[in-house]
Structures are given as C-alpha cells and as structure tokens.
Amino acid sequence: MYVVLLGPPGAGKGTQAKRLAQALSLVQVSSGDLFREHLKNQTELGTLAGGYLDRGALVPDDVTIQMVTKRLAQPDCARGAILDGFPRTTIQAEAFAEWLGARGEGIRAVAQLRVSEAALIRRLSGRRTCRAAGHIYHVDFHPPAAPGVCDVDGSELYQREDDRPETVARRIQVYLAQTAPLVEHYRRQGLLVEVDGEQPAQDVTLELRKRLERKDDP
Numbered sequence: 001m002y003v004v005l006l007g008p009p010g011a012g013k014g015t016q017a018k019r020l021a022q023a024l025s026l027v028q029v030s031s032g033d034l035f036r037e038h039l040k041n042q043t044e045l046g047t048l049a050g051g052y053l054d055r056g057a058l059v060p061d062d063v064t065i066q067m068v069t070k071r072l073a074q075p076d077c078a079r080g081a082i083l084d085g086f087p088r089t090t091i092q093a094e095a096f097a098e099w100l101g102a103r104g105e106g107i108r109a110v111a112q113l114r115v116s117e118a119a120l121i122r123r124l125s126g127r128r129t130c131r132a133a134g135h136i137y138h139v140d141f142h143p144p145a146a147p148g149v150c151d152v153d154g155s156e157l158y159q160r161e162d163d164r165p166e167t168v169a170r171r172i173q174v175y176l177a178q179t180a181p182l183v184e185h186y187r188r189q190g191l192l193v194e195v196d197g198e199q200p201a202q203d204v205t206l207e208l209r210k211r212l213e214r215k216d217d218p
Helices: 013-024 031-041 044-054 061-072 090-102 117-125 165-188 201-216
Strands: 002-006 027-030 081-084 107-114 127-130 136-138 192-196
Touching: 002 013, 002 165, 013 027, 013 081, 013 107, 013 201, 027 031, 027 061, 031 044, 031 061, 031 081, 044 061, 061 090, 090 107, 090 165, 107 201, 117 127, 117 165, 165 192, 192 201
Parallel strands: 002 081, 002 107, 027 081, 107 192
Antiparallel strands: 127 136
16 A cells, blocks of 8 residues: 655644554655665765755755655565655656556555645744754644753754744745645546644544545445
C-alpha cells in the first residue's frame, strides 16, 4: 500500500505519516529526512543534491526521484509506505507512477490535509527550537517548563528564520503555487481525498484511516 500525504508547511504531514505508518504497519518515507540523511552521510546523491542546495537552487526532480525510489526498494518497504513530502511536482508524480507500474503496484490514495493560512501561521510561528540539540517546542501547544529554556538540556530556545510569520506566509504561498498542478493531477485520476487538518491530531488520523478504507470498497 502506497499513500501520499500532501499539505502545506505546518499542516501536520509528518505527524500523520508517523501515525498512519504505525497503525498500518508500514514505513514512513520522508523526502526531507532522506535529503538530510544523504547529506550527512555524504553519499553520491547527497553530494549532488548539496551542490544545488548550497546555491539556493531547487534539487532536480531526477535526483529526488532516485533518492526516494532507492529507499522504497529496500526490504522494509516491501508492503508499501506512507510518503511524506514526495512527490512534489507532476514530473515526480509521473516518474513515481512509472516506477510503481513496473513493479505491478500503484498508489492507494493521495490525502490532502486542508488547513487555513491563519492556522498554519499560528502553528509555525509559535515553534521554538533548542540551540544545543534542536528539540522542538511550541509557545501554545507544547511550551517548555521554563519560558525560553529547553527542558532537556537547559539551552536557549529561539525562533528560526523560517518560522517567522512573514517567512511562513511566503512559504505557504510558494507551496500552494508549486503544488496546485500536482493536486489537480491526482484529482483527475480519482486518487485525491481531502481531510480537515485543523481537527485534533487523533481525529485527523481516524478520518484518514476511514477514507483509506473506503478506497478498498468495490
């Protein structure tokens, strides 16, 4: 079973991917995690991707596709995976469909998490990050015991540039512009399901599972 999760930054894709993977005994495959892993390990693909990232350029589709399909070919993904952050473009989607088709497989569903821009800005701009080890807090949803101090190591908590409200708003608009063709691509194929991502996390998970079960109905 292959399930794709779509949604703007802050929509909760990572959280729901983890929850679904655990509930369905599948593997969560995050393109962001793959990039970081390849960069850290200085693999051939990581070095190639790093060259683009260092210049502030987008990583070419073919590099991203290679990273993801190489991961999906590993034994622990034999039953499928929950995909978080991939595909991002119609080119990636078409290449992924071709890769699955060669294996006699396909996508079960593409779930889009719908969250208002105001809620996304609140979620992301409230994040605070530990300087020492990167532990994540939120001023509203997961505050530290002492304001501005990490519970784990006592280091300072700060707001990343990416989490400032004006930056968040730009990120959301860029995401919407880039993924609109992808959403329509999957809608035309009858694969798209839309879920209210502003519900409590456990309710989002329940609704996602119900929508996936309906995809099994004849």
